Amino acid sequence: MSLLTVSDLTVSTAxxxxxxxxxSFSIAKGHRLGLIGESGSGKSLTALAVTGLLPPGLRASGTVLLDGTPVIGANERSLNRLRGRVAAVVFQEPSTALDPLMRLGNQVAEPLRRHQGLRGAALRAAVASALEEVALPARVAHAYPHEVSGGQRQRAAIAMALACRPALLIADEPTTALDVTVQAEVLALLDRLVAAHDMALLFVSHDLAVVGKVTDEVVVLSSGRAVRTGPLRAILADPQDDYTAALVASARRLDEALGGAL
Ligand SMILES: Nc1ncnc2c1ncn2[C@@H]1O[C@H](COP(=O)(O)OP(=O)(O)OP(=O)(O)O)[C@@H](O)[C@H]1O
Ligand SMILES: [Mg+2]
Incomplete structure (x- = not known):
């Protein structure tokens, strides 16, 4: 059975x-899928709909099953049971996930307390190991979000998302807001952690070159519709439609500039 099944998902305004x-798409346990498309194509709304986080005023219809549990129409209580444990999200802006008024260690502790019931020394040890796993120094636990760099904030947000070992990680442009060198590091970190914990990954990006670094299978989204689904290699070899061809051309230009070999 699939870990995430999306069928006939439609998001509309009032x-x-x-x-x-x-x-429609699905992701099996431990598998990876890239969701790619130009700005405004509906990538973030898809990621939000999958976790029941659509902003007020937008409505989802169709079916989303997370580990067999329906998301569309579910109440907050059953969604909270899924979030963090079955699926967790890392956003483009780490500030989206972080509370500016709370020390980072306490924020990483939150899901561990809620889902795993950890307290006291066990909780402190789990927070320390969650920070260590994303290569953050232990002192970051005492810092507020504004006291660390953008890359460190995103690492903390990743530590929070992964704290309860979700079966599925949804990463929505997780490196787009970072400096180029930091981008590569955070991408490599995500890639390594997803592999180490055998997580499934839904990776959202407007950039095929970035998606190609973490997954082989992609859905190409244009104006809210899937125009192409399949192995990235087949899409690069034969883009078929003009929209996909333009994405491929721009990815090749970027990759060449970076000295890559897409
Ligand atoms: N709350 C909202 N109310 C109305 N329209 C919205 C809302 N949120 C997003 N949209 C519109 O829905 C479309 C898809 O938005 P979405 O954020 O999913 O795009 P995206 O593919 O993630 O783009 P980007 O690459 O810029 O992040 C856009 O046209 C956007 O303007
Ligand atoms: Mg987006």
Missing amino acids: DGRTLVDGL
């Missing part, structure tokens, strides 16, 4: 505009 249109 006044009837369709933003995601009949999207």
Whole structure:
């Protein structure tokens, strides 16, 4: 059975505009999928709909099953049981996930307390190991988000997302807001952690070259619709439609500039 099944997912506004249109895909346990498309194509709304986090005013229809549990129409209580444990999200802006008024160690502790019931010394040890896993120095636990670098903030957000060992990690442009060198480090970290813990990954990006570093299978999204689904290699070899060809061309330009071999 799939860990994530999305079928005929549609997201629309109250006044009837369709933003995601009949999207279907699935991810099996331990597998990876890239969701790629230009700005405004509906990638983030898809990621949010999958975890029941759509902003007020938007409506989802269709079916989303997370580990067999329906997400669309589910109440907050059953969604909270899934979040962090079955699926966790890392956003483009680490500040989205972090509370500016709370020390980072306490924020990483939150899901461990809630889902695993850890307290006291056991909780402190789990926080320390979660920070160590993302290569953050122990002192970061005492820092507030604004006291660390952007890369460190994203590492802390990753530590929080992974604290309860979710079966599925959803990463929505997790490196886009970072400096280029930090981007590569954070991407490599995510890649390593997802592999080490045998997690499934839904990786969202506008950049094929970045997606290609972490996954072989992609869905190409255009104006809320899937225009292509399949192995990245086949899409690079034969983009078929103009939209996908443009994504491939821009990825090749970027990759060449970076000295890569896409
Ligand atoms: N709360 C909202 N209300 C109305 N329209 C919205 C809302 N959020 C997003 N949209 C619209 O839905 C479309 C898809 O948005 P989405 O954020 O999913 O795009 P995206 O593919 O993630 O783009 P980007 O690469 O820029 O992050 C866009 O046209 C956007 O303007
Ligand atoms: Mg987005």
